[in-house]
Amino acid sequence: MATLKLHSLVKRFGDVTAVNGVDLSVENGEFLCLLGPSGCGKTTALRMIAGFENPTAGDIFIDGMPVTAMPPNRRPTAMVFQQYTLWPHMSVFQNIAYGLRLRRLARAVVEEKVADGLDLVGLAGYEKRLPSQLSGGQQQRVALARALVLEPKILLLDEPFSSLDAALRVRLREELLRIQRQLGIATIFVTHDQEEALSLADRIALMQLGNIVQLDTPSELYAHPRNLFAAEFIGAMNLLPTHPSDPTLGLDPRTLSLPPGMQGNASLTVAIRPEDFQVTVPSEPGMWTGEVEQTMDMGHYRKVLVTLAGASAPVKVFMAKSMEVRERQTIGLTPLRYLVYAEESEPVEVVPDRPMPQA
Amino acid sequence: MTVTGSRGSLPEPATYSGRFRVPQSVLGYALILLPLMVMGTLILYPAFLSIADTVTEPSSGGSLQVSLADYVEFFNTPLAVRNLAFSLRITAVTVAVLFLAGFPISLYLRFTHGRLGNLIQMLALFPLFVPGIIAAYALIRFIGDNGWLERFLHLLFGYEGFTSPYLRPAGIVVGLAWEGISITVLILTAGLSQIPDSLLETATDVGANRWQAFWRITMPLMKRSVLIVMTLNFLTVFGSFTIPYLLGPASPEMMGPYMRRTFYDANLPSRAQVQAVITFLISAVISLLYVRSVVSQKVEEES
Numbered sequence: 001m002a003t004l005k006l007h008s009l010v011k012r013f014g015d016v017t018a019v020n021g022v023d024l025s026v027e028n029g030e031f032l033c034l035l036g037p038s039g040c041g042k043t044t045a046l047r048m049i050a051g052f053e054n055p056t057a058g059d060i061f062i063d064g065m066p067v068t069a070m071p072p073n074r075r076p077t078a079m080v081f082q083q084y085t086l087w088p089h090m091s092v093f094q095n096i097a098y099g100l101r102l103r104r105l106a107r108a109v110v111e112e113k114v115a116d117g118l119d120l121v122g123l124a125g126y127e128k129r130l131p132s133q134l135s136g137g138q139q140q141r142v143a144l145a146r147a148l149v150l151e152p153k154i155l156l157l158d159e160p161f162s163s164l165d166a167a168l169r170v171r172l173r174e175e176l177l178r179i180q181r182q183l184g185i186a187t188i189f190v191t192h193d194q195e196e197a198l199s200l201a202d203r204i205a206l207m208q209l210g211n212i213v214q215l216d217t218p219s220e221l222y223a224h225p226r227n228l229f230a231a232e233f234i235g236a237m238n239l240l241p242t243h244p245s246d247p248t249l250g251l252d253p254r255t256l257s258l259p260p261g262m263q264g265n266a267s268l269t270v271a272i273r274p275e276d277f278q279v280t281v282p283s284e285p286g287m288w289t290g291e292v293e294q295t296m297d298m299g300h301y302r303k304v305l306v307t308l309a310g311a312s313a314p315v316k317v318f319m320a321k322s323m324e325v326r327e328r329q330t331i332g333l334t335p336l337r338y339l340v341y342a343e344e345s346e347p348v349e350v351v352p353d354r355p356m357p358q359a
Numbered sequence: 360m361t362v363t364g365s366r367g368s369l370p371e372p373a374t375y376s377g378r379f380r381v382p383q384s385v386l387g388y389a390l391i392l393l394p395l396m397v398m399g400t401l402i403l404y405p406a407f408l409s410i411a412d413t414v415t416e417p418s419s420g421g422s423l424q425v426s427l428a429d430y431v432e433f434f435n436t437p438l439a440v441r442n443l444a445f446s447l448r449i450t451a452v453t454v455a456v457l458f459l460a461g462f463p464i465s466l467y468l469r470f471t472h473g474r475l476g477n478l479i480q481m482l483a484l485f486p487l488f489v490p491g492i493i494a495a496y497a498l499i500r501f502i503g504d505n506g507w508l509e510r511f512l513h514l515l516f517g518y519e520g521f522t523s524p525y526l527r528p529a530g531i532v533v534g535l536a537w538e539g540i541s542i543t544v545l546i547l548t549a550g551l552s553q554i555p556d557s558l559l560e561t562a563t564d565v566g567a568n569r570w571q572a573f574w575r576i577t578m579p580l581m582k583r584s585v586l587i588v589m590t591l592n593f594l595t596v597f598g599s600f601t602i603p604y605l606l607g608p609a610s611p612e613m614m615g616p617y618m619r620r621t622f623y624d625a626n627l628p629s630r631a632q633v634q635a636v637i638t639f640l641i642s643a644v645i646s647l648l649y650v651r652s653v654v655s656q657k658v659e660e661e662s
């Protein structure tokens with residue numbers, strides 16, 4: 001049975017609809033990321049689950065029990081905020097112990113649980129410190145321990161690492177994932193960072209303007225973004241317009257293998273991942289040719305911006321560093337795989353060497 | 360050294376180009392010299408003379424000798440002791456009333472947003488813009504015998520048992536509370552707005568109800584603001600003059616009116632001086648306690 005179920009959840013603030021009819025279920029032990037640009041309603045959705053906001057409409061179930069009307073202090077959820085999480089006048093021990101003491105546990109039990117919690121987040125021995133004596137990363141770990149010692153059914157995190165520097169963020173991510181797997185606790189993690197979501201989640205719920213536009217595993221979301229918003233938001237993507245009815249606008253449709261069902265459309269968008277190009281020097285017939293505008297060394301690969309006839313912006317291409325390219329050089333590009341988006345319909349995946357699917 | 364390029368042509372800052380360099384610290388002292396001199400000649404020096412005056416007396420040989428006789432006399436005068444105790448009592452009650460009235464208002468202002476909140480905030484700040492003497496006369500019309508309050512009570516409820524606090528100790532408390540409510544609400548609201556919502560939400564998240572969150576999170580974090588408000592209110596109330604003079608009883612009276620009466624009506628300037636020094640010392644002790652507790656809180660946070 002699903003641990004959490006959201007049913008047509010809506011939240012309005014005056015004229016602003018922050019969450020616009022969200023349906024979602026989170027399974028036992030699942031790590032789900034709520035991903036989307038700033039202002040799309042992620043925090044509001046999470047706060048409704050925690051009980052800090054009352055939904056305008058819809059229902060929330062935890063373990064099959066309706067909790068929509070339950071105040072936050074009685075819900076089996078625990079939340080970690082982005083910042084200002086620890087009570088500054090309490091020691092680390094007191095911070096973690098507070099929730100346990102409210103549950104009237106014996107002193108020895110409290111002490112044991114606090115020690116276990118600190119162990120789990122790698123901060124054993126920090127009991128006596130005040131929050132002001134901890135680094136940002138340590139503070140977030142204590143906040144995590146404070147949430148976990150209460151053994152909640154659902155762990156909620158609202159961009160918990162976004163105010164930390166990049167290296168620390170990556171380390172804490174890995175640590176969080178280890179802890180989540182170890183405890184097998186259902187987790188909802190809010191982030192606007194697609195890379196963070198891709199690296200953490202079992203499933204990602206991609207949000208836009210208060211709606212979930214796609215709910216999929218990271219690899220599915222990356223391989224088959226359901227609409228142009230998802231295509232652009234997840235990973236790097238080239239979005240190239242083409243017009244079957246007028247080859248002079250945009251990408252020349254005759255160079256593409258368009259799905260049969262889409263050839264009558266007035267306008268389409270071709271989405272190609274930068275790593276899905278085959279680069280050839282010199283150019284060969286049947287491919288696109290373009291001029292290298294800029295090359296960037298990205299460490300283990302090379303990023304190249306290529307000016308392409310019909311493309312309004314330079315095309316991003318990721319290529320192996322074994323191949324040399326210079327700026328101003330003309331190269332050939334062959335897309336190995338791309339998605340074609342028509343308005344208001346599911347995209348069609350095209351792999352030129354494979355038989356065309358029916359749209 | 361050769362300097363090339365446009366950098367070499369930049370003029371150096373005037374202060375460093377001459378033979379004399381004015382150290383920063385000297386400049387700083389020069390800037391505060393004038394106010395320091397004014398304070399020294401007009402306040403500190405006369406104050407020092409007065410204090411010196413109260414602890415000395417002429418000896419038989421004509422020279423001055425140290426003597427606490429004036430203070431012994433003060434504490435042996437029943438009226439003086441009574442007035443001092445009265446002042447302390449009124450001050451304690453007013454400080455408590457201000458806190459008990461101001462804190463709920465501040466809490467309301469911090470945790471609600473809307474028209475009513477704005478209105479209450481304006482009302483709370485209003486006394487700040489009314490001169491004390493005007494407020495005092497307005498209050499006399501309001502709470503005095505046959506004042507508006509008495510007439511309201513009579514008209515609305517047929518209540519006849521009203522006794523006016525005017526010229527009673529309660530009158531002073533009402534007047535001083537009116538005067539002090541603005542600054543009380545301002546400081547407490549500022550203190551409350553320093554507490555991020557997330558700290559209180561986290562508390563409810565781990566299982567605290569509102570009441571528990573208030574006592575365990577809000578109150579401890581408000582400790583310093585409360586201390587500031589209490590100290591400030593103590594100092595202004597204890598040394599106040601206008602309100603107790605206009606609204607209070609003739610006897611016992613607070614130190615402000617008492618000093619004035621001793622000085623002018625009884626024409627005993629040296630006794631008024633002793634009263635002033637005692638008033639000053641009590642205020643100084645309270646300020647000192649405040650400073651010490653703030654410093655110890657800081658040390659606690661940093662250790």
Ligand SMILES: Nc1ncnc2c1ncn2[C@@H]1O[C@H](COP(=O)(O)OP(=O)(O)O)[C@@H](O)[C@H]1O
Nearest residue numbers: 013016017018037038039040041042043044045
């Ligand atoms: N308390 C609030 N009052 C009014 N509008 C709000 C409130 N909280 C959020 N909003 C609005 O709701 C929308 C979604 O906000 P939020 O859930 O914080 O987005 P996200 O976390 O995805 O950045 C935004 O337009 C925001 O301005």
Ligand SMILES: [Mg+2]
Nearest residue numbers: 039042043044
């Ligand atoms: Mg947010």
